[in-house]
Amino acid sequence: MGELSDAEDHLYRAVARLAERGPFVEVMAQAAAGLSIHFDGHETSFQAPARLRGAIFRGWTRTGWAEASVSGLDPASLKFAEGALERVLVHRPAHDNPPGVSSTARIDKATPMRRPMQDLDEEYLRNLAQEAFTWTTETADVHETRVQIGWRVEDRLYLNSTGARCNQEICRVRATILPVAMENGRVESDRYIHGGVGGSDILDGVDPEKARKAAERARALLHAKSPPAGKLAVLLAPSVTGYFAHESFGHGAEADQFVRNRSYLKPILGQVVGPEILTIVDNGAYPGAWSEIYCDDEGQPAQRTVLVDHGRFTGALHDRNTAAALGALPTGNARRSDFLSRSLVRMTNTYVEPGENTYEELVKEARNGVLLEAGAAGIEDPQGGQIQLKARMGHLIENGEVTDLVSSMALSGRVLEFLASIRGVSGREDFALDTGSCAKGKADFLPNAAGGPYLLASAVVGRA
Amino acid sequence: MSLSRPGDAAAFRVGDRLAGQEPWEVYGERIRRYEVHFSGDRVEMIRGPIALEGYGLRLFRRRDEVTGVGHQASNDLTDEGIRAAAADAERGARYASFPTSQLQLPGGHGATGGIVEVLDRGLWEYPMDSLDSFVATLRDTFEGRKEVAPSFGSVRATLSEVSICNSSGLRTGYGHTTVELELGVKAFGGPEGPAPGEFWVNESDRRLRPIELPQRVDEWCRYAEDVRRGRPPPTGEMAVVMPPSVLAGILPIVFGGRFTGAARIRHVAPTAGMRLGAELASIHDDGRVPWAPMSSPVDDEGVPQRRRTLLDHGAVSTILYDSLHAGAFETQSTGSGFRGLSSSFRSWYRFLKPPDVSASTIALDPGTGGTDAELVESAGEGIWVQQIGWSSPDPLTGAFGGEIRLGYRIRGGKLAESIRGGTVGGIALAAEGSPSLMTRLEAIGSKASLSEPVSSPPVLVRPLVVAGE
Numbered sequence: 056m057g058e059l060s061d062a063e064d065h066l067y068r069a070v071a072r073l074a075e076r077g078p079f080v081e082v083m084a085q086a087a088a089g090l091s092i093h094f095d096g097h098e099t100s101f102q103a104p105a106r107l108r109g110a111i112f113r114g115w116t117r118t119g120w121a122e123a124s125v126s127g128l129d130p131a132s133l134k135f136a137e138g139a140l141e142r143v144l145v146h147r148p149a150h151d152n153p154p155g156v157s158s159t160a161r162i163d164k165a166t167p168m169r170r171p172m173q174d175l176d177e178e179y180l181r182n183l184a185q186e187a188f189t190w191t192t193e194t195a196d197v198h199e200t201r202v203q204i205g206w207r208v209e210d211r212l213y214l215n216s217t218g219a220r221c222n223q224e225i226c227r228v229r230a231t232i233l234p235v236a237m238e239n240g241r242v243e244s245d246r247y248i249h250g251g252v253g254g255s256d257i258l259d260g261v262d263p264e265k266a267r268k269a270a271e272r273a274r275a276l277l278h279a280k281s282p283p284a285g286k287l288a289v290l291l292a293p294s295v296t297g298y299f300a301h302e303s304f305g306h307g308a309e310a311d312q313f314v315r316n317r318s319y320l321k322p323i324l325g326q327v328v329g330p331e332i333l334t335i336v337d338n339g340a341y342p343g344a345w346s347e348i349y350c351d352d353e354g355q356p357a358q359r360t361v362l363v364d365h366g367r368f369t370g371a372l373h374d375r376n377t378a379a380a381l382g383a384l385p386t387g388n389a390r391r392s393d394f395l396s397r398s399l400v401r402m403t404n405t406y407v408e409p410g411e412n413t414y415e416e417l418v419k420e421a422r423n424g425v426l427l428e429a430g431a432a433g434i435e436d437p438q439g440g441q442i443q444l445k446a447r448m449g450h451l452i453e454n455g456e457v458t459d460l461v462s463s464m465a466l467s468g469r470v471l472e473f474l475a476s477i478r479g480v481s482g483r484e485d486f487a488l489d490t491g492s493c494a495k496g497k498a499d500f501l502p503n504a505a506g507g508p509y510l511l512a513s514a515v516v517g518r519a
Numbered sequence: 520m521s522l523s524r525p526g527d528a529a530a531f532r533v534g535d536r537l538a539g540q541e542p543w544e545v546y547g548e549r550i551r552r553y554e555v556h557f558s559g560d561r562v563e564m565i566r567g568p569i570a571l572e573g574y575g576l577r578l579f580r581r582r583d584e585v586t587g588v589g590h591q592a593s594n595d596l597t598d599e600g601i602r603a604a605a606a607d608a609e610r611g612a613r614y615a616s617f618p619t620s621q622l623q624l625p626g627g628h629g630a631t632g633g634i635v636e637v638l639d640r641g642l643w644e645y646p647m648d649s650l651d652s653f654v655a656t657l658r659d660t661f662e663g664r665k666e667v668a669p670s671f672g673s674v675r676a677t678l679s680e681v682s683i684c685n686s687s688g689l690r691t692g693y694g695h696t697t698v699e700l701e702l703g704v705k706a707f708g709g710p711e712g713p714a715p716g717e718f719w720v721n722e723s724d725r726r727l728r729p730i731e732l733p734q735r736v737d738e739w740c741r742y743a744e745d746v747r748r749g750r751p752p753p754t755g756e757m758a759v760v761m762p763p764s765v766l767a768g769i770l771p772i773v774f775g776g777r778f779t780g781a782a783r784i785r786h787v788a789p790t791a792g793m794r795l796g797a798e799l800a801s802i803h804d805d806g807r808v809p810w811a812p813m814s815s816p817v818d819d820e821g822v823p824q825r826r827r828t829l830l831d832h833g834a835v836s837t838i839l840y841d842s843l844h845a846g847a848f849e850t851q852s853t854g855s856g857f858r859g860l861s862s863s864f865r866s867w868y869r870f871l872k873p874p875d876v877s878a879s880t881i882a883l884d885p886g887t888g889g890t891d892a893e894l895v896e897s898a899g900e901g902i903w904v905q906q907i908g909w910s911s912p913d914p915l916t917g918a919f920g921g922e923i924r925l926g927y928r929i930r931g932g933k934l935a936e937s938i939r940g941g942t943v944g945g946i947a948l949a950a951e952g953s954p955s956l957m958t959r960l961e962a963i964g965s966k967a968s969l970s971e972p973v974s975s976p977p978v979l980v981r982p983l984v985v986a987g988e
Contacts, residue, residue, distance in 0.1 A: 097618055097784050101611040105592035105871045106604055107573065120564055126571045126594040135570075177614040199785055235787070235915060240950025242787055244915050284942075284986035285754040315558045317670045317703060319714070395569055395868075397556070432911040436924070438670065438705060438717035439746065441940060443908040443922035463913070465942040467751075467922040467986070496673075496701050497721055498867075515751065517942035517986025519911065519920025 058086045058108055059212045059222070062128040066110065066214055069137040074216035076144035077114045079153045081215035083352050084110040084128060085394045090177070091205020094184035096192070101177055104207055109394040112140045115153035124395055155375030156385055158219040158354030165224035168254025172206040172226055175255050180204055183258065190263040191234040191270035196277060198237040200270070204230045204258070211352070219354035227345065227502060228257040229490050234270035236277050243276035243462075245269040245429065245447065250490040252347045275460050276448060282464035284517045288424025288452065289466060290417055290509060293487040295446050297505030298433035301405045301493070302442040303470040304335045304362045305505070306435040308370070309388075309400040310377035319440035319470070320368060328368045329474035332410045335363040337372055339387050339403030345490040345504035346403040353389040357403065360386045374400050392499040399495055406488060407507030410480025417479045417511045419455040425516055426450045426457055427466060430489070430505075440470050445519050465519035473512055481509035528682030528692055529574045529596060536601045540578060540609070541686035544624060546819055546858060547574040548870045549680040553646045555654050556673040560661070562654070563671075567647065572596065575858065575870040576604055580612040584620050587612040588843065590873040618784065619846035625821045626687035633823070635816045636809040637695040639726035643678055649727055650674055656729040657702075660736040667740040670717060672702035676727070677867040683821040693816050697867060698724045704736075706743035716747025716939070718906075718925065723865075723971055725810040742905065746925050749939025751987035758901030758929070758961070758981040759943060760894055763970035766883070768910040769919045769956070771813075771972045773947045774802070775878035776914020778829050778837075779855070780844025787915070789835040795948060796833035796957035799886050803828050804839055805974070806854060806879035812865065813857070813879035813972045820856040820874055826882075827853055830957070841876040855879065883975035886963025894979050896932035897962050902985060903927040903934060904943055912947060917955065920944015923985075941987030956980055 066082050073080040086108040093100045110133060111124035121143040125136035184202040191200040208226040213219065229250030236243050247269040249261045291299060304320070312318035339348045339357030348357045353375055360370050371381070374389035377400055390401040418426070427446035434443045444466045451458045488506035529547025537543045553567030573594035580587040589612030593604040642649045653674060661669055675698070682692040702720040718739055782788035789795055796802070806824025808814050817823050820842050828836040840848070841856030857877045859869030888894045895903065908922035926938035949955035964976030 095785070099614065099616040100588060100590075100873075101615055102872070103591060103607055103611065105573070105575075105594070106600065106607070107592065107594050107871070109594070122564075122566050124569050126573065177610060181614050198787070235785075237787065241953070242915050242917070242950075244913075281984075284984055286988065315671045315703075317705070317717070395552075395571065397554075397564060397566060432909060434909040434922070436717065436719075436908070438703065438715060439939070440714075441908075441922065443942070445909075445911050445921070447913075463916070463918045463920070465911075465920045465922065465944060465986075467908075467940055467942045469940070497699070498675075515754075515941055515986050515988075517754075517920065517944055518984045519918060519942060519944035 058128055059084055059210050062133065063212060065130050065133050069133055070214050070216055073114060073137060073141060073144065076141055077116065077149050079157055079216055080112065080114045081213065082110055082112045083391060083394060084212045087207055087209045089205065089207035090180065091203060092180040092184050093203050094188060095201040096188060096199055099181060110136060111394045112136050114140050114144050115149050116143055116147040117149050118147050122397065154379035157215060157217040159217055160219050160221055160350060160354050160356055162221040162223065162350050162356065164349040166226040166252050168226060170255040172208065172228060172255050187232050187261065187266060190266040191232060194267065194270035194274055196236045196238055196274045197234045197270045199235050201233040213350065213352060213354045215354060221350040221354045223349040225252060225348065226254065227252055230258060230261045232266045232269060234273045236273040238277045241277055243273050245272040245276065248490055251343045251345060253343060272448065276462060279448065279460040279462040282449060282461040282516060282518055283425060286513060286515050288421040289514050289516060290421050290424065290426045290452060290511050292426065292428040293485055293506055293508055294430035294489050295427045295444055296407050296507035296510045297489055298430045298444045299510065300335050300407045300507055301402060301505040302433040302435040302444065305337065305402045305405040307437050307470065308362045308372055310371040310373045310381060311400045312437045313371060314377050314380045318437045324368055326368055327366050328471060329363060329366040330477050331366045332480050333363055333366050333474065333477055334361065334408035336361050336408060337402050337405045341404045344404040344488050346502050348403060351387045351389045352391045352398050353385065355385045355387040355389065357387040372400050372402065374398060390501055392501055396499050399499060401495065401501055402493065402503055404488060404504040406505060407480060407510060409483040409486050409508045412479040412481050414481050414485060414509050417481055417509055418452055418457055420479055421452045421511055422455050424452045425461065426452055427464065442470055443467050463519050464516050466514045466516050468514040473514055476513040477510065479511040485509050528680065529572050530682035530684045531690060532596055533574050533576055533601050534684040536598065537605060540605060542579045542622065542624060544577045544685040544820065545574055546870055547682040548868060550868055551646065551678045552675065552867060553650055554673060554675040555650050557654065558671050559669065560658050571868055573870045575873060576608055577873055578608045578612045579622055581620050585616045586619055586622055587615040588617050589615060592871045617843055619843060621846040621849055622842060623846060624685045624687040624842055625689050627689060633816055635807050635814050637725050637814050639696045642676055642696050642727055643694065646676055646678060650676055653727045653729050656732050660732050664740060667704060667706045667743050670703035670705040675699045685821065689821045691817055691821050695815060696725055697812065698727055704739045704743040706747040708747060713747050716743055718742040718746050723812045725812065742925055745937035746939055749925060749937040751940035752902055752923065752926065752938045752985050753988060754986050756982035757985055758898040758979060759983040760898055760903045760977055760979050762905065762977045763968055763973050763975040765904050765907055766975050767971040767973040768907060769912045769947050770881045771878050772912045772914050773917055774829060774881055777948060778839055779876045780838065780840040780848060781876050783838060784844065784847060788838050791835050793835040793951045794833050795835055795951060796830045797960040798833050799963055800830055800833050800957055800960050801884040802830040803882045804878045805882045808880040808882065808969060808974050811880040811969055811972060818854040818856045819858045819869065820852065822852045822854040822856065824854040824879060839876055839878060841874055844876050881973050883963065885965050885967050885976050888962035888964045888979060891964065891977055894962055894964050894977055895929050895934055898929045898979055899932050901929045902938060903929055917946045917948040919947050941985060943983055943985050945983050
């Protein structure tokens, strides 16, 4: 994409001019391209990302940060935003420097692609979607299959008045195959999702067998039992383990919640909170993971931050404000949903590190309980320390063996009690990361990955 | 309120450049957004005006029995930008396919759909002053409270001018306002008491209503205290009372998923006459409820919104259509084409994605269950669920369920101690003859109130599965 490089000179000069009015100014400009197809045997539709380009300027004033954003990267639009911020900087001149560390990073990186997505057109995607459709529709009772295949390459350019220049171009590719089974009016579905950061070679990994298994599971769910209710031994499959990591020590360790005195975790930083076998990490630099970034939207390089180290709560996620307030360093987690949104402390790829148990050992150890599979949703309560996780399906565990399929369920509990109940974590062979998204509140969606291996604990489970 | 400069509206400027590319449709938005973010009683950041103007254009290309629909959105209103967006849409239309050749776009100048109250005039004229005043009132209302305080929050106001035109001659538009309030209300625990608890307010409205804040803050503070003291419920099947704020997280997604032409094409929509609810359940889709977040004079294709009966005394009455799905079944659009919907959220700018058929406000007819106290008395033993973390309803399977953020035990027909934790869930809408929330409605309260996209009294459901201690 040339749009950001075309605008860079204007952006650079705007930052330089605004820097004469205040101690610190930055700008983030954004543009995107891509294509996705939706095909379900009834309808074929294409979506290209909006031709929406824009920039957001931020400057430090006497009363804190001020921002001005504009849609459009043409000189007139940029001049409009520059003027809006300049008026605030003149009206409320800063008496000091902004909190925290200003980036001086020089980064210029793009997703390595063996085969660029840009080479694939509508016809290729349509043929691929139609082929994927046939993998599942041969299964009996599979009523229809929804196939979505798409890619989006996003270009972000960050400049500031302390000399940082970070240009990152990230391409995310994902295929979703969702078979829907129906019998006597009852409808059930499962999904197979394959994706990551990279080029069209990622689509080579879409596995027809896994799609067929999703179809078989959707069909089997038509006759699944209701899940048990109450406090039980729970074995979380990797996708559900990911939701646990994301909701418990992901949101809870976003340090803006610490600064607001709103995290149950703040008073216990440095303490042992779980068993030795538990390590939870946020890693924006994880190669190929769905939320891989090269730098955040304050120009700080992405990094691996250990949140829980062998059971001890060791770290939080920071932007420059929270790092300054809490005597820490930025961790590369200041992220904007887009150029219209404010920067917030956000996760990237958050996961439980593999342990040493085998899946079979964990099933045997659970003895009686439930295996939660196909993580579907999660929500946290940073103040009260509660989490809710939803799984689209699962299996009963009876006498140390996995038995009957059960339908969707929710897990609820206090995080610290859940941590204390963890009895095992399986090994690297089971580790997986998903390709999801996360909101903060009801807005500010960002690509996020979560994952881990199997994890055994105890919690309240009920129908959902 | 009419558009400030009707001839200059985004959709009309684009539409004027699409001559020769019929049939087409353009949806435009000119938006100003203002935000105040606060942490405790301190203003953390003021943002705005965030200015955005853009459009989504659709081109429709008939091929035999199908129509290729191409869509592109852009904020580039130059001739070159419009040409590029139209070329993208044309390319998409060439490969896309929708099963109808009977597309009928709404036509006619001034198809306004009449007046629907969706615009806060004070906010429209004085946005930043209105927000400042609202936040000041909010802070004042918390003054002097010893055990409860706001922990964080934001008020975000969006002022939108919508313009819609198409090649059948439609040129219409309207203004509307949206206010999103997010607020953490924290109750502090003493050294001898339980840990702090927080009640999370996260709601969408059409207007700022500072005059109601004192009463609402009292309520939120009481809820925060109750969250702090709450314990998990017992496990089992029991009577559950749900207010409209809980139904708002369940019903629109389930009805919006299954009672539509999109579901009918996929053979998962119910058919007229099917009994999917209890006899006392009459449910409507009503896009003209004053101040409701999904209300507007016309839908996002320019078709006037109306009130449609979905369930009539438990029996399926009708389903919802946008123009495309109406064409597939040779019927009329019900004014149910909406942009910007994603799961339970609606984006503050909607031009990015093409319209999809969905529900507007789900309105449940009041019943004979009486007041809240009388519903609780009818429940006898059970729980009142005040807030669910996230009901995560599945529009395909109808399943819903989540953690109880706040509830109350019902003992001997009276509200008793508060509940915090555990789960409640089930199937909101099941196949005919199967039990569901809709078939297990035992009583409906006598007075409806609006809670986001649901207008309903509280309802008594017996039983639902509750999991706790």
